Amino acid sequence: MKFLAKLEKLDRRIIYIIITIAVVLPFFFRMGLPISVSPEVKSVYDFIDGLTPSDCVFISGDYDPQVDAELSPMFDAIVRHCFEKNVKVIVANVFNLQGIGLVEPRLKKLAEEYHKVYGVDYAFLGWKQGFSLLVMGMGENFKKTWETDYYGTRLEDLPITQPIRNYDQIALVVDLTGSGVFGAWITYAYVQYRQKIAAGITAVMAADAYPQLQAGQLIGLLGGLRGAAEYEQLIHHPSLGSVGMEAQSWAHIAIILFIILGNIGYYAAKKNKEK
Amino acid sequence: MHINTDIWVLIAVFFTLSVYTFLWKDNPLYKFAESVTVGIGMGFALVQWWNLSVVDRFWVPLTTRGAAGYVLIIPAIMGLMMVTRIIPRFAWMSRYALAFTIGAGSGMVLPRAIQANVLQQLYATMLPINVSWTGIMVNLFIVVGVLAGLIYFFFSKEHKGVFGGIANIGIWFLMVGFGATFGYTVMARLSLFIGRVLFILRDFLGMQLF
Numbered sequence: 001m002k003f004l005a006k007l008e009k010l011d012r013r014i015i016y017i018i019i020t021i022a023v024v025l026p027f028f029f030r031m032g033l034p035i036s037v038s039p040e041v042k043s044v045y046d047f048i049d050g051l052t053p054s055d056c057v058f059i060s061g062d063y064d065p066q067v068d069a070e071l072s073p074m075f076d077a078i079v080r081h082c083f084e085k086n087v088k089v090i091v092a093n094v095f096n097l098q099g100i101g102l103v104e105p106r107l108k109k110l111a112e113e114y115h116k117v118y119g120v121d122y123a124f125l126g127w128k129q130g131f132s133l134l135v136m137g138m139g140e141n142f143k144k145t146w147e148t149d150y151y152g153t154r155l156e157d158l159p160i161t162q163p164i165r166n167y168d169q170i171a172l173v174v175d176l177t178g179s180g181v182f183g184a185w186i187t188y189a190y191v192q193y194r195q196k197i198a199a200g201i202t203a204v205m206a207a208d209a210y211p212q213l214q215a216g217q218l219i220g221l222l223g224g225l226r227g228a229a230e231y232e233q234l235i236h237h238p239s240l241g242s243v244g245m246e247a248q249s250w251a252h253i254a255i256i257l258f259i260i261l262g263n264i265g266y267y268a269a270k271k272n273k274e275k
Numbered sequence: 276m277h278i279n280t281d282i283w284v285l286i287a288v289f290f291t292l293s294v295y296t297f298l299w300k301d302n303p304l305y306k307f308a309e310s311v312t313v314g315i316g317m318g319f320a321l322v323q324w325w326n327l328s329v330v331d332r333f334w335v336p337l338t339t340r341g342a343a344g345y346v347l348i349i350p351a352i353m354g355l356m357m358v359t360r361i362i363p364r365f366a367w368m369s370r371y372a373l374a375f376t377i378g379a380g381s382g383m384v385l386p387r388a389i390q391a392n393v394l395q396q397l398y399a400t401m402l403p404i405n406v407s408w409t410g411i412m413v414n415l416f417i418v419v420g421v422l423a424g425l426i427y428f429f430f431s432k433e434h435k436g437v438f439g440g441i442a443n444i445g446i447w448f449l450m451v452g453f454g455a456t457f458g459y460t461v462m463a464r465l466s467l468f469i470g471r472v473l474f475i476l477r478d479f480l481g482m483q484l485f
Contacts, residue, residue: 016298023465023472027484064316069470070463097323098316129328132383148331187384187391203463207456214417215399217391224459225466243484244469251465 007265126150
């Protein structure tokens with residue numbers, strides 16, 4: 001009983017070490033745990049899969065380095081899917097200028113891999129002052145709102161942006177964010193212009209996005225590393241998300257065991273006090 | 276395994292490990308890494324903001340568009356008025372700029388936010404409760420959850436009897452919501468840790484992971 005009571009006061013550093021082992025070991029010994037696909041991820045996949053080469057997807061990388069591990073795998077998976085389908089991709093960082101340094105090199109690398117031409121198959125707009133005004137401006141006059149791409153080329157001169165007048169020419173907006181700015185996309189782009197929006201968000205924010213998903217304001221949702229892993233399964237291109245999920249699962253098992261042990265320790269300590 | 280000797284990868288490994296030393300206890304390595312991270316983040320944002328906002332959106336149009344660009348002087352003056360808060364004698368000027376920002380911002384946000392966050396959410400709660408699987412198991416669950424949650428937050432009547440019972444059901448729904456949020460939070464923190472482990476194994480130690 002005394003041993004069990006000690007579990008309640010287990011040194012936090014022992015917990016850290018065990019969690020670290022649970023995270024690192026699966027990279028060396030793969031169990032091949034299955035990753036099932038949730039309906040909210042499948043609906044994003046299905047929507048993009050149904051697009052034609054004349055369609056355009058706008059991806060806003062509204063995140064910073066702190067959440068890069070969760071959101072960049074989503075960015076890679078969605079851009080890959082668009083490139084495979086020959087769907088045009090416009091990338092920007094509407095709400096977070098720190099995202100420039102994260103998404104631009106990834107976009108270039110993916111474009112090289114799929115032999116895509118800048119200005120024809122994809123474009124990068126970067127960040128511009130305005131936030132919500134930018135979202136609303138895109139609904140009125142896309143080219144006037146952005147004026148130039150990140151490199152200073154006028155949007156009038158880029159074949160990909162030439163035909164885009166407003167949201168009518170954008171099939172889907174995908175917002176990748178570690179904060180609640182997907183709500184601003186809903187408020188300004190969905191409510192006013194009925195723009196179809198999908199969100200890729202960190203797991204911390206995922207629970208907050210389900211009411212919007214249930215209300216039909218989002219066509220789909222990718223939540224955390226799991227969302228990225230599910231999308232990778234759908235495009236048959238396992239990458240950072242899928243590799244990370246096995247470690248995630250083992251770490252979760254370790255945490256569940258610690259919660260059980262902690263509770264046993266709590267009740268054992270309580271019994272000891274009663275004696 | 277091939278250890279990457281690229282200086283930037285080594286620096287990143289150093290800072291990753293420095294940050295995680297905090298798990299043992301607070302120490303100068305962690306403090307150094309924390310300060311550098313905050314400093315670089317701010318520096319990067321400031322330079323990008325200056326180039327993309329002040330130069331590209333203000334200075335270039337002002338100096339190249341002639342009379343059409345002069346309209347930008349008005350928001351620029353209002354922006355400078357905001358900064359007067361740091362000089363107590365002229366701090367009153369910032370109120371005008373703030374009043375404009377708050378007024379315009381509220382005007383733009385309120386109707387759309389009510390539509391997005393109240394009305395459309397209400398419509399989504401008005402669901403058909405029929406004898407189908409979805410009607411009973413999903414829709415009824417959502418309707419009961421919303422009503423019980425709202426009753427829990429109704430404090431003008433004492434939570435006793437039937438009313439108290441429904442409020443208790445509301446607590447259960449809220450607890451499930453908090454539990455889901457906490458579970459997602461644990462998942463998110465682990466994902467970030469996994470991201471750093473992946474970086475060390477793949478980018479630094481050169482392991483082939485996929």
